[in-house]
Amino acid sequence: MLFSYNGKRRMNPLKPFLRWKTIAAVLVIGMAAAAAFIFTGAKTAGSQRSILGFETSSAYAAGKIDAEITVSPFARKLAVAVPSFVAATQDAGAQDSATNGTQLMRSILDFTGFFDILNPRAFIDNLSSGVTEDRINFRNWKGIGAEYMVTGSVENQGGILYVELRFMDAINGKLVVGKRYKSQPDQIRRVVRKFASEILWALYQTRGCFDTRIAFVSTSSGNKEIYVCDFDGYNPVAITRGSKIAVSPSWSHNGQHIAYTSYRQGGAHIYIQGAQKAGGVMGTVVKFQGTNITPAWHPAQFVLAACMSFSGDPEIYSLTGDGKIIKRLTNNWGIDVSPSWSPDGSQVAFVSNRSGGPQVYILTVATGQVSRLTYRGRYNTAPAWSPKGGTIAYSGLEAGEFNIYIVSASGGEPLQLTRDAGNNESPTWSPDGMLLAYMTDREGPDRVYVMTALGSDERRLLSMPGEQSEPDWSPNLGDF
């Protein structure tokens, strides 16, 4: 009752959005004002050299990580100390931002699964001599096991915060990357995210997923609606209302649109709407006779694949972003559903029951040729093709429980990622292919969880009323 849409309550779900919209506008303006620049020419050169030095001397000489199962930064985490950021001015604004910034940096680095964040209680040095590499006694940090450290200082100049962040190699006592940000006091989260992205770039030449969002289904309002939150579960907001049932959200390649299935007009139809618009303006509605479900956007074009049953049984088609059929992709009596594009758009993984139970198949778009991918178990569904290469995640049923598996797109033995924790379904990849979000009922109700691509560091993405399911990870949006 509390979360149901009816009568006068109908307006309520919009309110948080309106507020969010205002905040978003402020943030955009703030971003335009926020200028980040690398310290000085000399220091830039120094930091570049140290990055190179790091790369060749590091145990992680493999350095560049893709989503291959065998090469992973999760195999051994880097020990990072994040001592409390220093407030350079004695005002509440600087001090709060320093405190919050420290916590955010610790949690955001932890979120990646790449780092072991050292417990601050083990610290024997409080950086009283300074936060720069020439003033830090690195022995005090090496001594407690730190391989890297992040230091920060926050200065308030007339209501504007100047935030300096440094990522340092504690073993060699060198600056890896340092940045100075100009920021509004309420934007410390964005500053921390931007710098975390710099850290990952310096280490692994990936920008990470700090500028991404996750769409999912939630019953918080009483029925299933589509929501969107930041990559780390912050700022959940409903982007649909009055859907009756809304499921299967999918981000377009540029993050501009979200497609989903809704029963707003009675039947199962596919809706395409702006990712930033809530409740109001709708784009195309795909409503052929019968069932119109499981939209999946092409990785580079305003094109989607979807399942429609107007021919008499559920088949997969490719469609333009404004709902016109381009091509029928499957041709088989029975169920063909849940398409997921390969990163180059040449192939589509999908689910079919052509051999009895549901299994994952791969279709070559140009030729229509289909090959079966999964053989283990009798019920394998929800394929998600990694945006970074040859791995496909899916959920499979074995011994009465659904778990997440990954398998090479060229076939072979799957690797089980979740186990002994209820049912785990609907995997979706972060755009860098490093993390997977999925739904699980291990707590009882359905929740969205995140783990690394190797199945480690499982944790709940967010807490909100009702049940959450069917996550879909956005591409990099370039907006932190």
Place this chain on the structure above:
Amino acid sequence: MQRKFWIGCMIVALVFGLALNMGCAKKAVKSGPEETATPSEGTEGIPAEEQPAAVDEAAAALEAERAAFLSENVLFAFDSAVLDETAQGVLRRKAEWLQKGQDAVVIEGHCDERGSNEYNLALGDRRANAAKKFLVDLGIDAARLETVSYGEEKPLDPGHDEAAWAQNRRAQFVLK
């Protein structure tokens, strides 16, 4: 001012009274057939009452058939849209009822909660269409039969055991 207040009170009372009356009247109509089916001692032996009772009985029978048509679901095995003997029997009864009238119906395809939500939407589509095809083969006009799949989104029984799942794997009929 005071007069207006009292007039207002009277109007409110009147509206209330009417609403109550209507409520009572509705109830009387609904419970009518039951009363005549098992007449009380007081009404027994009054011949004038017999004829309307017969009409009511016919109406009650029709109503019962209609209720059976709407409440009896076509059930399926896990991950199957195949109509077994029982399911075919249910559909034959549905065809008989449909042949008596001109009602248009929506056949909803449903699944139990296990498995992927997406696959279950497709499976629900197959179940609804399997039921539709069977009825069309029995001579029912396809234009009267609309299908919609709800997958696992609308369970009949919210339980999490085989008893609940068996009830939820269904094709359910709704009048349009």
